[in-house]
Amino acid sequence: MRAALAGLIAALLAAAAVAAPVRFDEAETRRILRHGPWPPAVPADPSNRVAENPAAIELGRRLFFDKRLSADGTVACATCHAPALAWTDGKPRAATYQPLHRNTPTVLNAGLGRWFGWDGGADSLWAQSIRPILSPQEMGGSAAQTARRVAGDPALTCLARASFGAPAESDEAALVRAAKAIAAFVATMVSPRTPFDAFRDALAEGDAKAMARYPQAAQRGLKLFVGKGCPDCHFGPAFTNGEFHDVGVPHMPAPGMVDFGRHGGLKILAADRFNRLGPWSDDAEGEAAALTRRVRATHTDFGRFKVPSLREAARTAPYMHDGRYASLRDAVRHYSELDMNRLHVHGEQLLRPLRLKGSEIDDLVAFLESLSAPKLPEFAPARYSACP
Ligand code: HEC
Numbered sequence: 283m284r285a286a287l288a289g290l291i292a293a294l295l296a297a298a299a300v301a302a303p304v305r306f307d308e309a310e311t312r313r314i315l316r317h318g319p320w321p322p323a324v325p326a327d328p329s330n331r332v333a334e335n336p337a338a339i340e341l342g343r344r345l346f347f348d349k350r351l352s353a354d355g356t357v358a359c360a361t362c363h364a365p366a367l368a369w370t371d372g373k374p375r376a377a378t379y380q381p382l383h384r385n386t387p388t389v390l391n392a393g394l395g396r397w398f399g400w401d402g403g404a405d406s407l408w409a410q411s412i413r414p415i416l417s418p419q420e421m422g423g424s425a426a427q428t429a430r431r432v433a434g435d436p437a438l439t440c441l442a443r444a445s446f447g448a449p450a451e452s453d454e455a456a457l458v459r460a461a462k463a464i465a466a467f468v469a470t471m472v473s474p475r476t477p478f479d480a481f482r483d484a485l486a487e488g489d490a491k492a493m494a495r496y497p498q499a500a501q502r503g504l505k506l507f508v509g510k511g512c513p514d515c516h517f518g519p520a521f522t523n524g525e526f527h528d529v530g531v532p533h534m535p536a537p538g539m540v541d542f543g544r545h546g547g548l549k550i551l552a553a554d555r556f557n558r559l560g561p562w563s564d565d566a567e568g569e570a571a572a573l574t575r576r577v578r579a580t581h582t583d584f585g586r587f588k589v590p591s592l593r594e595a596a597r598t599a600p601y602m603h604d605g606r607y608a609s610l611r612d613a614v615r616h617y618s619e620l621d622m623n624r625l626h627v628h629g630e631q632l633l634r635p636l637r638l639k640g641s642e643i644d645d646l647v648a649f650l651e652s653l654s655a656p657k658l659p660e661f662a663p664a665r666y667s668a669c670p
């Protein structure tokens with residue numbers, strides 16, 4: 283009887299503890315507020331003079347879905363970045379003509395970043411857009427084919443003229459123009475507001491009633507998120523500091539093969555004639571270009587990958603640069619069980635296995651799920667009516 287009563291009291295206490303509203307102290311509140319407000323303004327890209335041109339955005343939208351830029355007319359950007367899959371392909375690793383060893387990231391919020399690709403091998407959205415067109419593994423296209431595609435279609439030609447004026451003087455110029463238009467379109471794809479954003483703004487205003495609408499599990503998960511150091515890397519409104527880290531995800535995609543991550547990306551960037559310092563940049567002397575000139579690979583860059591945004595992550599499975607985790611739960615468990623031997627010798631000093639309880643993993647997942655909007659828009663830009 284006594285034992286049963288004690289058991290009952292313990293159960294009641296546990297229930298009360300679960301139901302108790304989550305409280306955030308001053309330091310936690312400050313950290314949470316830094317993840318907003320949302321949506322942010324997309325930073326200007328001075329290397330792309332048509333970055334905000336409505337005709338270029340419409341041209342870019344059409345080219346993004348255009349399979350005729352590919353070797354055999356079967357692959358478009360949207361084949362791997364499919365709208366129905368939150369602009370990913372849902373596969374662990376991308377594969378069109380030949381399998382790649384990396385996962386396809388979403389292009390949502392890509393325009394907020396400074397470096398592109400898991401290794402930061404491109405320093406602009408337009409340079410990143412040229413890579414898959416020319417890659418024999420991905421689209422297998424060419425500058426000449428891209429030029430012909432635009433010149434051979436009256437609507438595309440009209441949009442290109444409205445965006446750039448006189449016709450392109452070479453195939454390579456036509457390729458760069460196509461990529462800059464695609465980049466202008468991709469930069470419009472900022473993900474919508476989420477339950478987390480409503481909570482964050484309510485917290486900023488001290489609106490307890492609005493705060494209470496945010497599920498308790500997500501609140502507990504948020505408290506863990508800011509308490510366990512996640513924002514050291516998943517920082518700011520987009521939940522990424524835009525930089526590169528090693529969190530102990532193995533980087534040997536196949537036996538005997540190494541993915542050097544950021545170290546390899548910096549070499550690709552330096553050798554890329556389409557980088558911000560090159561002849562095709564509209565701002566090769568500018569401040570953003572200066573950053574490309576300054577970055578240097580060091581040995582700590584081995585095995586570092588770009589910190590992905592966590593917005594809409596519930597829609598972008600599988601996870602990590604090699605798509606090894608099928609669920610957010612598995613990705614969170616990675617930090618719980620972290621294998622310190624896997625971290626590169628010069629790896630992160632910040633990371634320790636978190637040894638989370640099952641209920642804490644549930645809460646972190648509930649929080650991560652609250653970073654998705656109920657529905658994604660189609661991102662069809664307002665009709666540009668001066669062309670067919
Ligand atoms: C074969 C599938 C595939 C195709 C086709 C493809 N991509 Fe990607 N995309 C990827 C993969 C994989 C990555 C990661 C690349 C890396 O890390 O090296 C990526 C990365 C990106 C990124 C960087 C995102 C970020 O946050 O760093 C952008 C932007 C992008 N692609 C846009 C495009 C555009 C525009 C096209 C069409 C011109 C395109 N992609 C075609 C698979 C594809």
Ligand code: HEC
Binds near residue numbers: 529589600
């Ligand atoms: C030291 C920097 C750092 C810290 C701290 C960190 N992350 Fe990450 N996170 C990364 C990097 C880098 C990746 C990509 C790693 C890769 O693919 O090799 C990543 C990937 C992820 C992903 C997969 C996203 C995707 O689209 O593939 C999730 C989810 C995630 N982190 C959640 C968390 C949570 C939750 C915490 C806190 C417990 C956390 N991270 C702490 C840097 C960090």
